[in-house]
Amino acid sequence: MTNSKWALDPAHSSVDFSIKHMMIANVKGTFNQFDAVIEADPADLTTANIQFNVDLASIDTRNADRDNHLRSGDFFDVENNPSMTFKSTKIVNNGDGEYDVTGDLTIRGVTKAETFEVTYEGTGKDPWGNDKVGFTVEGAIKRSDYGLTWNSALETGGVLVGDKVKISLDVQAAKA
Numbered sequence: 001m002t003n004s005k006w007a008l009d010p011a012h013s014s015v016d017f018s019i020k021h022m023m024i025a026n027v028k029g030t031f032n033q034f035d036a037v038i039e040a041d042p043a044d045l046t047t048a049n050i051q052f053n054v055d056l057a058s059i060d061t062r063n064a065d066r067d068n069h070l071r072s073g074d075f076f077d078v079e080n081n082p083s084m085t086f087k088s089t090k091i092v093n094n095g096d097g098e099y100d101v102t103g104d105l106t107i108r109g110v111t112k113a114e115t116f117e118v119t120y121e122g123t124g125k126d127p128w129g130n131d132k133v134g135f136t137v138e139g140a141i142k143r144s145d146y147g148l149t150w151n152s153a154l155e156t157g158g159v160l161v162g163d164k165v166k167i168s169l170d171v172q173a174a175k176a
Contacts (some may be wrong), residue, residue, distance in 0.1 A: 005038070006095075006173035007038075007176045015030060016167075017029055019170075031056070034057035036173070037051040042120060044093065047086065072086075084102070089103045089113070098120075099120070102115040108146050110146045110147055112150075121135055135170075137168065
């Protein structure tokens with residue numbers, strides 16, 4: 001099969017993250033606005049072209065004060081850096097629908113190679129006859145690699161915000 005274009009279905013997709021807070025608990029959040037360009041053969045992603053764009057202002061941690069702080073110059077600086085982008089550069093098939101997708105991740109003007117574990121969840125037809133495909137994506141990055149270094153020391157030792165950010169995506173797309 002050859003690569004086909006797939007249109008991201010934002011109503012059935014999500015971009016979520018979690019990060020340690022006070023070194024004892026995880027704070028979870030999501031981004032509500034994102035889009036993607038996907039050119040792929042779902043049966044073999046190794047030749048796929050994947051580009052993902054996240055609107056950083058759409059961050060939602062269910063706390064308005066925290067969300068506004070994350071949008072500020074202390075973190076994402078969305079006024080000057082409105083998007084986080086990812087463009088695939090290498091895809092390795094690990095078998096059984098599992099892939100390592102490496103690409104250039106850009107946050108706050110800094111671009112670094114990152115690898116995410118992608119699982120092909122399957123294809124199917126919706127009730128209207130449209131071809132759909134699903135993937136899950138898991139990975140982690142260090143926020144300090146992207147200049148996101150704001151923190152506060154805790155009286156008991158340690159820091160308020162962890163450096164490791166766990167990233168999780170559920171992606172559903174329709175054949176374009």
